[in-house]
Amino acid sequence: MHKPLRSFGRRGVTLVELVVGIAVAGVLALITAGLFKAGLESYDYSYRQGYSIFAACRGFAGNGSKVGLIWSAQEAKAVSALSASSLALLSPSGTAILYTLSGNELRQTNAGVQELQAKPVTAVSFDYYNLDSQERIMVSTAPEAATLVTARLKVVAGYGARAKTYNFMSGARLHNNQ
Numbered sequence: 001m002h003k004p005l006r007s008f009g010r011r012g013v014t015l016v017e018l019v020v021g022i023a024v025a026g027v028l029a030l031i032t033a034g035l036f037k038a039g040l041e042s043y044d045y046s047y048r049q050g051y052s053i054f055a056a057c058r059g060f061a062g063n064g065s066k067v068g069l070i071w072s073a074q075e076a077k078a079v080s081a082l083s084a085s086s087l088a089l090l091s092p093s094g095t096a097i098l099y100t101l102s103g104n105e106l107r108q109t110n111a112g113v114q115e116l117q118a119k120p121v122t123a124v125s126f127d128y129y130n131l132d133s134q135e136r137i138m139v140s141t142a143p144e145a146a147t148l149v150t151a152r153l154k155v156v157a158g159y160g161a162r163a164k165t166y167n168f169m170s171g172a173r174l175h176n177n178q
Contacts, residue, residue: 049164052120052155056168059106059118059153069106069117069151070170072097079128079146087126087149099124106153122165123154 062068067075069087076089076097086100091110098109105119128146129137140146153168 049166052166055118055120056153056155056166059121060151060168060170069099069108072099072108073149073151079149082126082128082146082149085124085126087151118153120155121153122156123152125152126150 058068060068060070062071072089072091073079073087075092077092077094078090079087080090080096081088086098089097089099091097095111096109099117100107100109101121101124104122106117106121106124108115108117127150128140129148129150130140130146132138137148151170155166155168156164
């Protein structure tokens with residue numbers, strides 16, 4: 001007849017072996033939970049950064065039916081007003097288009113209707129330029145003479161110590177004086 005194999009002559013598991021097995025399983029569970037948590041935090045951080053970059057692109061280029069800041073500037077007849085944080089354009093149809101920063105939102109006001117253009121935008125600045133008599137680009141002192149406008153958006157992704165600041169810049173040639 002065949003005899004079953006026995007480990008060192010014992011038949012069962014001792015209490016010490018059971019406690020050691022549970023302790024090893026607990027340590028493995030803690031390590032796995034820590035890795036899972038780190039993965040979730042990394043995903044969340046990457047998602048917020050990606051969303052912020054997307055928001056800046058949406059502010060410049062637009063989103064679907066909304067025309068972005070740069071597209072509006074390229075199509076505008078003229079720059080009617082410009083400050084450090086706002087840009088007023090005269091559209092080809094003659095309506096005023098205003099881009100302003102309100103809180104952390106870049107807003108577009110077109111024909112009296114205000115719409116969210118992009119968020120979270122923490123700072124926006126505009127500069128405008130024209131060409132001198134020798135066709136050199138120079139900073140313009142009058143918005144109605146501007147032939148080029150540049151926009152800078154500052155977007156902060158994340159919170160607290162892990163926050164990262166992105167600066168985006170784009171420009172557009174205007175139809176002023178053409």
